[in-house]
Amino acid sequence: MTRSFTRKLALGAIVLGATLAACAKKEEAPPAPAAAPVAKVEPLKAAFVYVGPVGDSGWSFSHDLGRKNALAKFGDKVTTTFVEKVPEGPDAERVIRDLVAQGNKVVFATSFGFMDAMVKVAKDHPDVYFEHATGYKTADNLRVYEARFYEGAYLAGVVAGKMTKTNTLGFVASFPIPEVLRNINAFTLGAQSVNPKVKTRVVWINSWFDPPKETEAAQSLMNQGADVLLQNTDSTAVLQAAERNGKFAFGWDSDMSAFAPKAHLGSVALNWTVYYEKSFGEILEKSWKPEVTKWGVKEGMLDFVKPAAFLPEDTKKAVETAREGLKTGTVAVFKGPVVDNTGKEVLAKDVVADDAWKGAINFYVKGVEGKVPSGK
Amino acid sequence: MIRLDVRQVPSLRMSVLSPIIALAVTVAAGGVLFLALGKDPVRVLSMFLVEPFNGVRALTELGLKCTPLILCALGLGLCFRSNVWNIGAEGQFLMGAIAGGGLALWVTNASAALSPWVFFPLVVVAGAAGGAAWAAIVALLRDRFNANEILVSLMLVYVADLFLSWLVFGPWKDPLGFNFPQTVQFAAATEIPRFVRGMRLHWGFAFALVAAVLMWLFMFRTHRGIQLQIGGPAPAAARYAGFSSRAAIWTTLLISGALAGIAGAFEVTGPMGQLTPHVASGYGFTAIIVAFVGRLHPLGAVLGSVVLSAFVIGGQLAQSRVGLPASVSGVFQGMLLLALLGCDTLIHHRPRLARWTWRAAP
Amino acid sequence: MNELALLVAATLSAGTPLAIAGLGLLLNERAGVLNLGAEGMLLISAVAGFAAAYHGGSEWLGFAAGAAAGAAVAAVFGWLVVWLNTNQYATGLAVSLFGSGFSAFVGIDYVGRQLGEKTAHAVPVLADVPFLGPALFRQHPMVYVAVALVAAAAFFLYRTRAGLVLRAVGESPQSAHALGYGVRRIRLAAVVTGGALCGVAGAFLSVVYTPLWVEGMVAGRGWIALALTVFATWRPGRILLGAYLFGGVTMLQLHLQAQGVQMPSQFMAMLPYVATVVVLVLISRNPLWIRLNMPASLGKPFFPGA
Known part of the structure; x- marks a missing residue:
């Protein structure tokens, strides 16, 4: 369904009178008109x-x-x-x-x-x-x-906990919604599972997308000793800032290994394909039911991909063990005891958090510095 | 080379013809653009020029989109005619939305039994107060400290946006909303009455049209309105016109702030029904273009908002129906605007063929 | 101490694109032309600069392409507002709208591309001075170029005849015209030069600062640059001051957040905007002072025959 054409250059000339670059383009063709033959299924x-x-x-x-x-x-x-x-x-x-x-x-x-x-x-x-x-x-x-993004953040945390030398991690955060708070906490918990001394510093940029600001936030975290960064924003800016500073970071949403060969420790990559295939299939088979789907590593909706080749063996092993644990269910990210950063126990020992608990997260776990902007 | 001679009197014929010429120019250029992209130019153009007006529902949606633009552009027209450069209508819009939304939230939480028709004037007052208060900061700093209104009004847009963000992430957050940044859904009593059930067009649209007529009367049929346009904030000219420059700053900013605030209040109690971080959608900035496309005339603001709204709606239709990328819609919209503005030149100038000489062109 | 040095370094870097773009817009405005299309120019030059650096492999090629693209967009804008006398405010906004669409359109192939490896920059000897070295002398050369450009612009405006003419055109185009100066040509030249400077700033964002291209990446910095010209009361030196103030407060609030300061991040994020307004108020309290600097014909069209 793709069609290639190279006329964008001429187009540029029409529009601006100046050409910027010669390039071949690919573009999604429009959906076929609905004039299907009668015999064929719509x-x-x-x-x-x-x-x-x-x-x-x-x-x-x-x-x-x-x-x-x-x-x-x-x-x-x-x-x-x-x-x-x-x-x-x-x-x-x-x-x-x-x-x-x-x-x-x-x-x-x-x-x-x-x-x-x-x-x-x-x-x-x-x-x-x-x-x-x-x-x-x-x-x-x-x-x-x-x-379940937080599973990816947890796996990144395991690697970060092993790789940090300053025991300080940095998180470039977008907005204080539960999903992002879960990620910050899961990242920290993952790191603490292999390195109890770890603490996490958080910077909120109040935007999903502002590459220069993401760069500035990353720079600020690294200036204060953070040497492994994770972000919940869209661009590759944080990863590239880490590369320039000789620090480590992760890709988020997609495989970003190509952007920072020295800084990239791995990527938390999303894969919505599995869900869209499920949905199309169910509608076509008329088995579609209203339900709530929360998929993670086990179902293949996200994964920790492209772990860096230079990771030490025990780090590779630690993250692989955690990954397998998430798949088989022997590892739960939010499992008691969980203590928030004011010292209050928010999840009792051996209790595994349910969806309601995870939905109501409005605190930082112990080891994260500062205060949740949306908290009381 | 074509030379432009200044007309002694603006051409009435051209003020009607120039938008048509602009449209023709853009249609031609757009046609080439869409053809080069492999799209059917007639079909794409119809998405921008026909579909937004096609049918009752489309028209009501167009009216809904126009409402905030008309209100914002009316006030800006008055400001700009008086040489007060308020470019922060977006911030005033947001503060009006916060005030109107806050009132609706209060009514909702108090479960007050209220008719929507009683609430309607209340929300207008709340929105006007919120927007005017925000604009008053600009007026105060300009008046007392001589701080340039372009900078202050623009910076206050960001402050208002962050303030709204704080409210919906913090104190005004829906306690049962799973910590997502939004208030509760407002009670039905706070919804602005609609013309027809099932359609989103509400009486705020009628309010905007009435406001346009009132603004026209104020601008051209009252002594004070005319004084404002002559004087503006230039002290000497204003004094000559028997009007203080300070009053000009305050009057125009408060009026335009109030109108933008009402637009914001309508937006949250009309189609949105709650406060979210996404109240700001650029209406305050788009309204600057609307005001100028409408030649700073109140009735022009109505026409200009129709044009801009049709662009936005048409751009979205072109995406889903003919697969035109959003960025190309942006290019096309920019082209049409530039053509509209460029052709307006013909109103005040007469083009004439002349031998091209670099020196002679001053 | 070390953290403070790094904060200073980050401030200079963050202020640089704002300073260069602000300087370009200041030149426009000194000639009487207000260009609200800054955001669009920055976006187009960012993608042009990125594309050139990507294909050509050189940052400086990127800056050159950015400058050329910025100048080209500014030329279109200038032709419209100076020759056709279209309204400057509306035309500028239309350019912004056009620029964001156009840059996204031509830039789609550059999303997700990366430029070659960056080299660290250090001024010999000075870079090793304690505190001052890391704070001031390990910057990208463009940071110093920005300072030089500001100095050059100040010299041009206040110490050269051409600068005097430019200011005269902005102050009173009628008198400049009567004296035989080509008001329109001078305005167009100022607009194009300003566009080229904005172009360098746009390219700096995409080629050096971030460095990546993705649609909409300028994220409002064009507006901040415009605000800076007002803040600077149209004097080049203060543009630099304003850019560093804005960049510095931005970095400071991020820094404080990372320290875990107990304050909602939204209020922290308001600080750069509030600080700019507060400082402007302090500067503007002497009305005579600001009036003397604001180009009297700013935003107004000029009809040579009238």
Whole structure:
């Protein structure tokens, strides 16, 4: 479904009168018009709503990759369209309604801010399936899915705990929502599982995407002794800042090993393909049920990939053991006793946290410095 | 080489023709652009020029999108005509949204039995107060300390955005919302009444149209409105017009702040129904373009907002229906705006063929 | 002590793109042209600079391409506002809209690419001085170029005849015209030069500072640069001061966060904006002072025949 063309150069000249670079481009062809032959089964029309540009190399990119992969698997049984850069305000509802009006039978909305728009439109269209990533509201024809990101952060933490020399880790954080707080805590817990002396410093940049600010935050953390960094933001800026400073960092959302050969310790890579294949399959087989999907390392929705070749053997082994443990269920990231950084026990000994506990995380675990911005 | 001679009188014919010429230029250039991308140019262009107006639902959605733009652009038009350079309408919009949303939140938490028609004027007042208060900081710093309003109003946009972020991540967070940054859904009583059930267009749109007419009356039919435009903040000219420059700064900023604030309050109690960190969607900045595309005229603001809203809606339609990337929509929108502005030149100038001489062109 | 030195170093680095872009916009404004298209120019030059550095393998090629792209966009803007007398505010915003779309469009192939390995920079001898070395002398050369550019611009504006003419054009285009100066040509030249400087700043962001290209990566720095020109009361030296102040407060709030300071991060993030306003208020309290500097014709079109 891709078509190559090299006329963008001429186009650049038309638009600006100046050419920037010669390059060959690939672009997704528009979905085939619905004029299918009568004999053939009508393909399932699926639509995706992204909050960022598909070229963000992070969040929306990872969903779009999942869409393409799932599409390739289902061949002509499914057609897809997408709308990128949809603001998480009143625009979302209009865009989603329009996608339904165009005959799409399933709509995937891939950001939390689309939740109430999805609820409203789902109510008016019981014959259409709605899939919302990272939300919590469901209905008969609306279900939610998300990845257990914190498992990836935990695995990164195991490596970080082994590799740090200063016993200080750094975290470049976006917004204080539960997902990000889980990641900070899991990163720290993972590190402490191999190195109890570790502490984590956190910097909030109040943005999912601001590469220069991500750079500045990373620089600030390294200036204060952090020598292994993890981020919850979209770009490769943190990793590249670590490379320049001779420190370590991880890739997030996708395999970022190519960006920093010396600094890259491994990447926490998302794989939405597994879920989109499941969803397409269930709709085609008419076995779709409203449910809550939270997948992690075990189900293959995310993984710790490309561990650096230079990792010492025992580090490699430690992370592999943890990874296997997450797969088989012998390792739980949030398992008591967990103590927050004011010394209060938040999870009793040997208790494994349930989803409600994980959803309500609003504190830092012991070893993280500072105070949660959204906390009381 | 074409030379431009200044017309003695602005051409009435051209003020009607120039938008049409601009449209023709952009359609031609856009057609080439879309053709080069391998898209059907007629179909893509219809996404921007026809589809946003096609049908009742499309029109109501267009009206919904226009409402905040009209309100913001009205106030900015007044400011700009008076040479007060308020470019922080986005911040005033946000503070109005916070005030209006705060009021709705209070009503919701108090479970007050209230008719939406009683709440409607209240939320207008709250939004106006929030926006005007934020603009008052700009006016105060300009008036008392001579601090440039461009910088202060712009910086306050970021401050307002972060303040909203703090509210929805902290004290105003929905206690049952799994720590996600948003307030509770506001009670039904706080929803701005809608024209038709099932459509999102609300009475705020009518409010905006009435505001446009009132602004027109104020600008061109009241002594004070005309004084403002003559004087602005230039002390000498203002004194000549019998009006203090300080009053000009305060009047224009408070009015435009209040209007932007009302727009913000409508947005959160209209289509959103709660406060989230995503209230800011650039209306305050887009309204600057709207104000100028509408030639700083209140009725022009209405037309300009229709044009800009159709661009945004059309860009999204073009993505899902013909697979046009969002970035190309941005390019096309920028081109149309530049063409619109460029062609407006013809209103005040007469083009004439002339021999090209570098020296002669001053 | 060491942390403080690194904080100073990070401040200089963070302030550099703001200073260069702000300086470019200041030249525009001194000639009477306000360019709200800064954000769009920075984006286009960032992608152009990144592409050139990627294909050409040299940072300096990147800066050159960024400057060229910035100048080209500025030329279009300048042609519209100076020759066609379109409204400067609206045209600038339209350029911003266009620039963000266009840069995303042509840049899609450069997302996820990386430039070659960076070399560490150090000024010989001075880099080893305790404290001062790490604070001041281990910077990318562009950091020093920015300071030199500011000095050059100050010299140009206040010590050369051409600078005097430029200021005259911004102050009173009618008188400059009456004296026989080509007001429009001078304005266009100022706009293009300013665009080239913005271009260097954009390329610095994508080629050196981050270094990567991804759509929208300038993330509002064009607006900050515009605000800086006002902050600086249109004097080059103060642009540098403002850029370092803004960069410094930004780095300081990140630094304090990493220290675990007990304050909501949103309020910390407000600090650079609030600090800028507060300092502006202090500077502007003497009305005569600021009035003397603000170009009188700023934002107003010039009709030579009128």
